[in-house]
Amino acid sequence: MVWSNTFSVGVEKLDDQHKKMIHTINKLIENPDSSVNSEIVSEVLNELRQYASEHFELEEMILEEIGYPDFERHKAEHKEFRVKLVAFCSATTAHINDVPFILFNFLNEWLVNHILQDDMKYRSYFVEKNIITPTRQLVSHKDLLQFKKTRTEEQ
Ligand SMILES: [Fe+2]
Ligand SMILES: [Fe+2]
Secondary structure, three states: OOOOHHHOOOEHHHHHHHHHHHHHHHHHHHOOOOOOOOHHHHHHHHHHHHHHHHHHHHHHHHHHHOOOOOHHHHHHHHHHHHHHHHHHHHHHHOOOOOHHHHHHHHHHHHHHHHHHHHHHHHHHHHHHOOOOEOOEOEOOHHHHHHHHHHHHHHO
């Protein structure tokens, strides 16, 4: 699976985290015979834990800051991901053989339904509100605060 510029949400740091997620999914694709107790599955679960804490935290902070109308629903989707991740960790500890296969399907679905749809919706909102333009991306949370400050001063 390869990253494409059309996947960009307009915030460099969030894009980097989404790229990392694709990299994680690729580990499962490249190692199709990994068993539930393999090093690969344990690496993937660790990376997902990191993704869930760092990425969701930053994304939610930005969305809340910007007053994104669908914030609560978006946050609930992230919460559901966390709950499933805990279930995957328990299933791995219990040596359930299907874990790698089900995990791969779950991540694929997450990429297609959440990253490429739900996350892309906030990109549209950023464009609509002129927070990002074709030539100006948000690079960090600091940029976001600066943008808000400039806008308040202009009004
Ligand atoms: Fe995301
Ligand atoms: Fe998200």
